[in-house]
Amino acid sequence: MIAGKELVDALEANYFEGEAFHVRTGIDRSECPWILVLVRRSEASARLFGLRFLDYPSSPPTLRFWRTERWNESSFAFDFTSMGDDGSGLVQSPAGVATMCIPFHVDYYKGAWHGDRPWLPEAADNCLAELVVNILRRA
Amino acid sequence: METSELPQEEAKGFEVTVIATSAKKIKAHPRELIAQLKLAATAAFGIPPEKAGDYRLASAPGDPAAEFDEAKRVADYHLHTGSKVYLVKPHTDA
Numbered sequence: 001m002i003a004g005k006e007l008v009d010a011l012e013a014n015y016f017e018g019e020a021f022h023v024r025t026g027i028d029r030s031e032c033p034w035i036l037v038l039v040r041r042s043e044a045s046a047r048l049f050g051l052r053f054l055d056y057p058s059s060p061p062t063l064r065f066w067r068t069e070r071w072n073e074s075s076f077a078f079d080f081t082s083m084g085d086d087g088s089g090l091v092q093s094p095a096g097v098a099t100m101c102i103p104f105h106v107d108y109y110k111g112a113w114h115g116d117r118p119w120l121p122e123a124a125d126n127c128l129a130e131l132v133v134n135i136l137r138r139a
Numbered sequence: 140m141e142t143s144e145l146p147q148e149e150a151k152g153f154e155v156t157v158i159a160t161s162a163k164k165i166k167a168h169p170r171e172l173i174a175q176l177k178l179a180a181t182a183a184f185g186i187p188p189e190k191a192g193d194y195r196l197a198s199a200p201g202d203p204a205a206e207f208d209e210a211k212r213v214a215d216y217h218l219h220t221g222s223k224v225y226l227v228k229p230h231t232d233a
Binding site: 001002007010011014015122123124125126128129130132133134135136137139 | 186200225
């Protein structure tokens, strides 16, 4: 199973190619790989989200949404420990995170928000694929 | 398209790239049903046969219109060597 920078590079190559996507990837100070994706399907439809992989594949990734204007804010730090920007997801988690009500990201399970569709480390590739496809369906 | 009309290499079979986060090469044949190709793909990703029905193949991720009809054949979607197909859960309105 792929992990680390190879994982986010694979996500970029396999899911986020083409004019609709702008992508940044990296490894943070905690050595967690991350990927930021700006999806712009039209002038009226755009979404900015990020995935950070802390303890992957044992644990699901953190999913965050920010306002699309953040993409060009040079001083803005995409902090995955923040709540993201209000209204940038589709719902708010009980803890106040701007998110989507879809399985296989950390906040889906926090505070017993959902108990179905548990994260399966041995099937992390498939769980992550489902998460990404679900985000794209709603982005 | 009849198999006899296909280039020889493709009539014999060829490899497509199936993506479920990572990418795996799967042997395909123009006359093969999409359902058969999906079974090979799910097996390659360690998905047990009894769970294969939970998945579909698609030409693009996140687009319900891109999901393949499993009763059609590989040739119907003009798949060829190097074609990318995605292993996805079928779209629902939920």
